Amino acid sequence: METNANIRQLLEMLDNPDAYTEQEIRDIINRDEDTRQVYRTIVEVKRSSRHKNHKDINVDAAWQELEQKIQARRPARPFLRFNKIAASFIGIILLSAIAVAAIHIVHNHDKATTTDNAQSSMPNSQYSMFNVQHPKADTITTTQPVVFDNTTLEKMLPEIASHYGATVEFRDDKARRLRFHFVWKSEEQLDRVVQRLNLFESIIVKLDDTKIIVEKP
């Protein structure tokens, strides 16, 4: 009979634990071995109930979420860094080659005009080649644009976001599967990228600090 009274007190406490102090809770559960075992049984019963009443699990969505977290934890992707370094090297080599060519042409031109007037009719092509090939400074340091062709948003956006250390939240699952043709330049500001994404009528893209939020209109 005493055991039943202890178990009843345990059940009463479990109905409203806030009405008890931590010490009172501990005392009630550990009143005797029987009560302790009853509490363990209740724990097992509750686990069984949770296990039985589980909801459907969307593995794809869970994987996407994990993938975003992994990308957000890693710095800019290695291939993007490699592209930047490669572009810088190509730019430097190109500039050097053009500078050498320019010196050579100017030198020849001076020689031609001072030593032999007959050679002043040197084809203009050399001059024009000089003009055409002289690159503008910004085309040398700019990275290659990345072209996403017929690519789903769920694949494209995390890749773009990771470059800016941002994350992506899809508030509409259908938006994940939408496919776009989008050209992205990594030197663009993130808010400018978001602005351009909003030109697509089928999505609304917002920027909340470092989070890109995608919704359907």
Next chain:
Amino acid sequence: MLDKEILEQLFCRNYVRMIRLAKTLLGDDDEAKDVVQDIFLRLADSDFRPQKEAYLLTAVRNSCLNRIRQMQLRERVKRLLPTDVEPDMQPTDKPFEIFHEVAVFVDKHMQEPHRSIFHHRFDDDMTIREIAITLDMNPNTTYKYLIQSIEKIRSHFK
């Protein structure tokens, strides 16, 4: 760093059982998701590729245990989580069998109104007072039936 394709395979093959175990042990969907994500984030940063499912389930169980240990006693009791974490946990080679057996036992061996009282208390999280009102019973009788049901399960699974 573990190859992304290998990680994805591991994830797709094991996620359902892992998240289900974490939810069962913790009683909170968000925390369960955190636990499983943490395990895969750690795997992503390492070169280790677990060969057996039991490894991942053990990792889930241990992470859940750590979370429970850090909780206040009141929080554990509110969620009906173990108060003495160590000896209580089941081995993870067959973690789901015992949960299933308890559910089968309740449906097979309990009569009404014991079964309804039991489901209301543990599936619907109703208090004894709420159950008594719902089933139009005396609260003392409701307590008595619930205690009988718990004792029956306890003696069966001793």
